[in-house]
Amino acid sequence: xxxxxxxxxxxxxxxxxxxxxxxxxxxxxxxxxxxxxxxxxxxxxxxxxxxxxxxxxxxxxxxxxxxxxxxxxxxxxxxxxxxxxxxxxxxxxxxxxxxxxxxxxxxxxxxxxxxxxxxxxxxxxxxxxxxxxxxxxxxxxxxxxxxxxxxxxxxxxxxxxxxxxxxxxxxxxxxxxxxxxxxxxxxxxxxxxxxxxxxxxxxxxxxxxxxxxxxxxxxxxxxxxxxxxxxxxxxxxxxxxxxxxxxxxxxxxxxxxxxxxxxxxxxxxxxxxxxxxxxxxxxxxxxxxxxxxxxxxxxxxxxxxxxxxxxxxxxxxxxxxxxxxxxxxxxxxxxxxxxxxxxxxxxxxxxxxxxxxxxxxxxxxxxxxxxxxxxxxxxxxxxxxxxxxxxxxxxxxxxxxxxxxxxxxxxxxxxxxxxxxxxxxxxxxxxxxxxxxxxxxxxxxxxxxxxxxxxxxxxxxxxxxxxxxxxxxxxxxxxxxxxxxxxxxxxxxxxxxxxxxxxxxxxxxxxxxxx
Numbered sequence: 447x448x449x450x451x452x453x454x455x456x457x458x459x460x461x462x463x464x465x466x467x468x469x470x471x472x473x474x475x476x477x478x479x480x481x482x483x484x485x486x487x488x489x490x491x492x493x494x495x496x497x498x499x500x501x502x503x504x505x506x507x508x509x510x511x512x513x514x515x516x517x518x519x520x521x522x523x524x525x526x527x528x529x530x531x532x533x534x535x536x537x538x539x540x541x542x543x544x545x546x547x548x549x550x551x552x553x554x555x556x557x558x559x560x561x562x563x564x565x566x567x568x569x570x571x572x573x574x575x576x577x578x579x580x581x582x583x584x585x586x587x588x589x590x591x592x593x594x595x596x597x598x599x600x601x602x603x604x605x606x607x608x609x610x611x612x613x614x615x616x617x618x619x620x621x622x623x624x625x626x627x628x629x630x631x632x633x634x635x636x637x638x639x640x641x642x643x644x645x646x647x648x649x650x651x652x653x654x655x656x657x658x659x660x661x662x663x664x665x666x667x668x669x670x671x672x673x674x675x676x677x678x679x680x681x682x683x684x685x686x687x688x689x690x691x692x693x694x695x696x697x698x699x700x701x702x703x704x705x706x707x708x709x710x711x712x713x714x715x716x717x718x719x720x721x722x723x724x725x726x727x728x729x730x731x732x733x734x735x736x737x738x739x740x741x742x743x744x745x746x747x748x749x750x751x752x753x754x755x756x757x758x759x760x761x762x763x764x765x766x767x768x769x770x771x772x773x774x775x776x777x778x779x780x781x782x783x784x785x786x787x788x789x790x791x792x793x794x795x796x797x798x799x800x801x802x803x804x805x806x807x808x809x810x811x812x813x814x815x816x817x818x819x820x821x822x823x824x825x826x827x828x829x830x831x832x833x834x835x836x837x838x839x840x841x842x843x844x845x846x847x848x849x850x851x852x853x854x855x856x857x858x859x860x861x862x863x864x865x866x867x868x869x870x871x872x873x874x875x876x877x878x879x880x881x882x883x884x885x886x887x888x889x890x891x892x893x894x895x896x897x898x899x900x901x902x903x904x905x906x907x908x909x910x911x912x913x914x915x916x917x918x919x920x921x922x923x924x925x926x927x928x929x930x931x932x933x934x935x936x937x938x939x940x941x942x943x944x945x946x947x948x949x950x951x952x953x954x955x956x957x958x959x960x961x
Contacts, residue, residue: 453941456481456708456718458695458734461489462505462923463913464724465678466517466930468687471722473521474938478687479716480679481708483694483879487679489724490878490885491923493672496865499763499819500812502670503878504885506803506821507640507773510662510924514674517927521681528677530668532808537664538773540636541853542629548771549633551663560630570624574634578657581610585654589919592932593897612650613892620650632781636799639825640922642754642886644789646782649892655922666772669811671923698723698734698910705909720909720937727888727900727916728753728881740906752894753828754886754921755788756871758842760822760850763865768818769855770804776853792831794842800824800849817864822846828871828884835872843868886922887915895920902933903940911937 453476457468460482472478486492490504508514511531518525536548547563549556553575561568584607591603598604612620617638621631635645637655667673679689697709698721707717723730728751731743778784778799787795803821806812812819824846827833835842846868850856871883881887888894899918904910911933915921919928 453477453719454479454717455720455722455937456716457722457724458698458708458730459489459724459726459914460484460487460675460679460689460691461724461914461926462491462675463915463926463930464489464722465675465682466927467722467724467911467913467934468689469517469521469678469681469685470930470934471937472682472685472687474934478682478685479718480682480687480689481693481695481710481716482689482691485692487689487691488672488675490874490880491671491675493670493676494761494867496761496763496867498814499761499817499865500670501761501819501821502672502803502805505671505923506805507659508665508667508671508674508923509658511665512662513924513927517931518677518681520931521685523681523684525674525677528680529674532666532668534664534666534772534808536771537659538775539771540633541774541776542632543779545629547629547633549660551660553660556660564625564627564630567625567627567630570626574621574624574653575657575660578654579661581612582654582657582661584610585651588896589925589928590932592902592936593899593918594901594903596897598897612653613895615650617645617648617650617653620653621645628781629777632777636775636777639755640886641890641920642756642825642828642884643889643891644785646785647789648890649895652890658924664773666805666808668809670805670809695725695734697736698907700735700739700907703907705907720911720941722911722913722933722937723904724913726878726880727912727914728884729879730916732881735907742906743900748881752889752891753830753882753884754889755825756828756874756883757885758824758826758846758871759867759869760820760843760846761865761867761869762820762822762859762863763813764818764820764859765862765864766817768804768807768820770802770807770853772804772807774802774804776800776802776849788825788827792827792833794826794833794838798824798826798845798849800846802850802853822850824849826871828882829875830882833871835870839868839870839872842870888921890920902929903936 455476457464457480494501494503515525536550540547557568587603621634634656638645638648694711696711699707705721732745778797784795801823806818874880874883913930919925
């Protein structure tokens with residue numbers, strides 16, 4: 447499309463997907479208006495402030511920054527005009543009791559570290575990286591285009607990728623072919639948690655997650671990942687778009703099975719030619735449509751789908767520095783049991799694994815001088831498990847603090863706290879509208895991937911495109927940004943075709959040709 451489009455696009459939700467799509471469409475000349483319930487942009491990846499301390503609310507791992515660079519370039523901007531990036535070395539520290547593994551993108555160095563800590567496994571690491579390099583080259587094209595009909599499975603890129611997809615295998619079994627030490631298997635399978643799944647159930651396709659970290663590295667945007675989303679909001683405004691925070695959407699208006707705009711909770715009606723739906727998918731389809739409008743995604747059908755796990759969070763403002771790396775994962779003594787309790791049994795673990803984000807070690811913008819903003823995440827069952835978080839929340843918070851205090855670098859942490867907030871699965875649902883508190887959205891089992899995942903072009907109501915973790919290609923920031931690229935492209939193609947038809951009809955009418 448060239449030139450300006452008069453079409454109005456209403457975007458529901460200023461999370462990563464909604465902002466990315468709005469940025470692309472605003473750059474194309476669409477009249478874009480974003481509506482966000484919260485006071486700030488970013489959704490579950492927005493900024494949290496506690497006194498003088500700042501935190502990323504959700505996502506803290508940023509990989510494949512070249513995808514972000516491409517996204518900003520498509521909007522006529524340079525990412526680096528807005529964001530300063532720091533590459534992490536090592537990637538993270540993985541703690542298995544007294545054994546600490548610190549991998550990096552230097553494959554020679556990481557192979558040597560593996561041999562030192564897990565003798566005999568260095569060759570398996572090199573084989574894994576080589577095999578995954580080939581696999582990723584085949585899989586990546588599938589993450590950059592839509593799957594909207596069964597015929598999409600017969601396209602050449604799928605047939606090329608199929609022998610390497612390992613979709614019928616599991617992440618854990620795949621890694622067991624390369625490593626014989628359980629701790630090392632866990633070091634390359636814990637990334638299944640980014641999808642909120644167990645590596646013993648997650649399709650083997652997703653071994654590419656650990657590969658991507660080791661191949662492309664991890665980055666920290668100064669100020670946190672939320673700064674990337676704020677930069678997107680700036681670009682939207684620079685292109686003439688608008689963002690209305692504290693503006694919750696009550697309904698998507700539908701006429702003759704065609705979206706016609708939005709009804710805000712304050713009663714205001716917003717007319718639009720198209721809608722981009724960036725809200726949490728489960729919440730959106732069960733709340734934002736009049737009863738009876740949707741057939742495939744009714745509340746009853748949504749309740750039967752599979753969802754990711756949730757997370758219990760602690761955001762801590764700490765007096766003094768913390769002698770831990772930027773990312774550290776502290777594994778349960780029985781990791782498999784811990785994962786099974788979260789994903790299958792739906793119970794709280796007595797011996798949980800925890801992840802600690804300590805960005806103040808490299809970023810002095812997040813806390814007062816000499817102090818630290820500490821983010822602690824513990825995977826827990828989602829709300830389908832029926833845990834009473836109003837009752838259990840205080841005990842879980844105490845358990846998390848006790849677990850932290852057992853880490854030598856955090857001994858005496860409780861006495862150093864200046865700010866503290868606990869966030870439970872109930873809070874994810876009630877404060878950020880995350881369906882079932884499933885922080886990582888719909889699960890990525892075989893029945894909910896590619897064509898079987900909600901399509902980028904919404905199937906039930908015309909004029910709606912989906913972005914975010916609840917549509918193809920899935921959850922995680924890189925794939926959410928790809929969903930925005932796909933959906934913005936599909937919307938533009940649809941709009942171009944609609945305008946061509948309109949011109950043809952007008953021309954036929956003007957020439958006296960019978961319609």
